[in-house]
Amino acid sequence: xxxxxxxxxxxxxxxSEYLDGRLDHRHQGLxxxxxAECAACREELNTLRATVAALQNLPDLPLPxxxxxxxxxxxxxxxxxxxxxxxPASLVMKLPGWAYGSAASLAGLALALMLSAEAAGLxxxxxxVSTAPATAPATAAPxxxxxxxxxxxxxxxxxxxxxxxxxxxxxxxxxxxxxxxxAEAPQTAQRSAAAPTAEAAAKIGESALAxxxxxxxxxxxxxxxxxxxxxxxxxxxxxxxxxxxDPASEEAVADxxxxxDPASEEAAADAAAATASxxxxxxxxxxxxxxxxxxDVTAFSLTQSDDRATAPEDSLxxxxxxxxxxxxxxxxxxxxxxxxxxxxxLGIPAxxxxxxxxxxxWKALETMFAALxxxxxxxxxxxxxxNRSQSDA
Amino acid sequence: MGEDPISGCIVSQRTLxxxxxxxxxxxxxxxxxxxxxxxxxxxxxxxxxxxxxxIAHPRLPVQDRNGAxxxxxxxxxxxxxxxxNLACRMLRDWAMAEDVMQESFVSGYRAFAQFRGVNxxxxxxxxxxxxxxxxxxxxxxxxxxxxxxxxxxxxxxxPSAVDLPGRxxxxxxxxxxxxxxxxxxxxxxxxxxxxRLAVVLVDVQGLSYEEAAQVMNCSTxxxxxxxxxxxxxxxDYLRATGELLPSRFRQDN
Numbered sequence: 001x002x003x004x005x006x007x008x009x010x011x012x013x014x015x016s017e018y019l020d021g022r023l024d025h026r027h028q029g030l031x032x033x034x035x036a037e038c039a040a041c042r043e044e045l046n047t048l049r050a051t052v053a054a055l056q057n058l059p060d061l062p063l064p065x066x067x068x069x070x071x072x073x074x075x076x077x078x079x080x081x082x083x084x085x086x087x088p089a090s091l092v093m094k095l096p097g098w099a100y101g102s103a104a105s106l107a108g109l110a111l112a113l114m115l116s117a118e119a120a121g122l123x124x125x126x127x128x129v130s131t132a133p134a135t136a137p138a139t140a141a142p143x144x145x146x147x148x149x150x151x152x153x154x155x156x157x158x159x160x161x162x163x164x165x166x167x168x169x170x171x172x173x174x175x176x177x178x179x180x181x182x183a184e185a186p187q188t189a190q191r192s193a194a195a196p197t198a199e200a201a202a203k204i205g206e207s208a209l210a211x212x213x214x215x216x217x218x219x220x221x222x223x224x225x226x227x228x229x230x231x232x233x234x235x236x237x238x239x240x241x242x243x244x245x246d247p248a249s250e251e252a253v254a255d256x257x258x259x260x261d262p263a264s265e266e267a268a269a270d271a272a273a274a275t276a277s278x279x280x281x282x283x284x285x286x287x288x289x290x291x292x293x294x295x296d297v298t299a300f301s302l303t304q305s306d307d308r309a310t311a312p313e314d315s316l317x318x319x320x321x322x323x324x325x326x327x328x329x330x331x332x333x334x335x336x337x338x339x340x341x342x343x344x345x346l347g348i349p350a351x352x353x354x355x356x357x358x359x360x361x362w363k364a365l366e367t368m369f370a371a372l373x374x375x376x377x378x379x380x381x382x383x384x385x386x387n388r389s390q391s392d393a
Numbered sequence: 394m395g396e397d398p399i400s401g402c403i404v405s406q407r408t409l410x411x412x413x414x415x416x417x418x419x420x421x422x423x424x425x426x427x428x429x430x431x432x433x434x435x436x437x438x439x440x441x442x443x444x445x446x447x448i449a450h451p452r453l454p455v456q457d458r459n460g461a462x463x464x465x466x467x468x469x470x471x472x473x474x475x476x477x478n479l480a481c482r483m484l485r486d487w488a489m490a491e492d493v494m495q496e497s498f499v500s501g502y503r504a505f506a507q508f509r510g511v512n513x514x515x516x517x518x519x520x521x522x523x524x525x526x527x528x529x530x531x532x533x534x535x536x537x538x539x540x541x542x543x544x545x546x547x548x549x550x551x552p553s554a555v556d557l558p559g560r561x562x563x564x565x566x567x568x569x570x571x572x573x574x575x576x577x578x579x580x581x582x583x584x585x586x587x588x589r590l591a592v593v594l595v596d597v598q599g600l601s602y603e604e605a606a607q608v609m610n611c612s613t614x615x616x617x618x619x620x621x622x623x624x625x626x627x628x629d630y631l632r633a634t635g636e637l638l639p640s641r642f643r644q645d646n
Contacts, residue, residue, distance in 0.1 A: 016621035020595075022602065051628040054577055055596035060474065061481050067473045067494045068450035068466040069502060 003027060003034075010034055010041045015048055097383055104376030111369035114362065441467050457508040465505065468513065469498050475514075475598060476521045482593045483525040485582055497524040515607040518598070522590055522608050529586060573631075580630035588623035595620050 003014040010018075010031060017023050018031050035041050445452045445464035453465040473494060480490035480497075497520045508516050581589050587609070594605040595616075602620070606613045 012625045013618060013621040016624055017617065020602070047628050047632070048624055051624055051631060052596050054573055054631075055592065055627075056599070058482075058574060058577060058597055060478050061487075063474055063477055064491060066449070066470070067477075067491075067498055068469045069453060069498060071451045071453060 003030060009038060010044065012044065012048070015041075015045050019045070019049055019052060095379075097380070100376050100380045100383065104373055104380060107369050107372035107376060111366060111373055114366045114369065118362070118366075441471055453502070455502065455505040457505060457510045459510045461510055463505075465502050468501075468517070472514070472517045473498075476517065479518060479521055479593060479598060480525055482578075482581060482597055483522070483586075483590060484528060489528055493521065493524045493528055497521040500524065512604070512607065515600075515604050518594070518600075518608045519610065522594075525590075526586065576631055576634055577627070579634075580627045583630055584623050584626055588619045588626065591616055591619035592623035592627065596624070 003010055005011050014023070014027070014031060018028065023031065035045060441463070445467050450466035450470065455463050455465045457463065476497065477490055477494055480493040481487050484490055484493065497517075501517060501520045504520070581593065584592065590609060591605060594600045594608055595602065600608065602613045602616050605620075606616045609616065
């Protein structure tokens, strides 16, 4: 915009700036020249100048009172008008509030996902093959459909187990690791194939049920029987061990039937101890005793070597219910599965050993997420408290 | 530790005792533009005392963003007269000006850690202007049609030199001056908020365009039209009310 309006008079903005001396030299010259020519522009400038002068000469109003702030309480402000200035913002306050909230929710979400994955059995190695038929029915007691199904599965498994028990000599023959055998051995340790195995177990359980007409009450016995041969299977790395497994398994069956989770473990351990004459059996006993009570895999913990013993502990709790279906699943997978399946689980240790590290990693991750969630929530709370105290000030 | 010759503020980062002298100049130091070393009107320069004598007020130590220490009550005493005038010219109800001052100074105390230590005058005036805006917009200020008459000099019990006729002044001139004053006050009330603020800051308070822009939190390009249009509108009001501008203000060129 130029300095002139449509009537070629100087615009008020230009005159205003001219009054304040803020025009550059060129425009100043132009304005001065125009003022010399145009009386109207001169009048405009004069009135503006008078207005500004009147404003500048406006008298100051006297101060009614002093506005200094009291530091002591006054009648109007019993708590004191002001409080101490807030201390320099700590790092916790400098970060935006939404960062804390989102971080806390993200960490909490991750933790919830991990816990639910664990609860769903996706991470437990034992879900693959759960030996503890003895404990499985006990844990499935709460009577949900899954439990009943598992019991049926176990019944099916027990049906298979019976022939196994009856034919110990054939167990020795089961050197060749069938799917069933290999699945049973790494029960405690394997984490992989969580879902597929569970589904397979369910199917197998059904098929087993169809094959057998065993009733549910009878399941404990076959389950115990299954439990017995399974530990024996792991132990029986040699035929000699297999031979010893027979009496041990029978005793274990009897004990398992009568006992609850911890009792079954100890019974199995005792049974194994009573009959175990080979070092493998004793090691298995030691392993069993070292397991925490209530672990289904107590039985198949015996099947593993020493270092494996402690591994399954973490994964067991969530697997208890699934252990049994898994086991029959594996057994059913191999149509040619011989009853003496759980004889050998050679070649499995490699898989088993992978479990402990993954369990530890999982647990560590969960702990980290839990700690992060708490830390961010704490930061949120701290910020809320500080803001509250500052707003009161 | 040196004194910035332009702004007069201590530029050292170390914590300073209140004993340091830091005259607060009214020069704007807008980022990006060199500080104007123009004429410093003496009446605009606000000087904080060397030490807080704690006679008139209790000592209230505060620190700005750079760690320089001030006595906040000394700052209040330095700025309260100008701030009160600004509030009075902005608000229609002068009684509200005291509330504005109280609220502004308490806010300034709480927010003092954010003061960058460059232009205390602009900083304090900005707080007061913002508080005035809040009062006006929340309609806490009385509407223009108020039952309470505007206080005039004669109503003010406090004797003040500005209100009494000067020795050289005839009663007619005094009355004329009073009329003009009232007309200007009424005219200012007719202006929109932002134009009124611009005119009061630049013409009544004597701030520069840049300082006014700092107080109003806008650019100088925004301040200029507000000033010019505010002046023009006030001039038209004075002409329309028949308030003849005193002949001594008339000048030629």
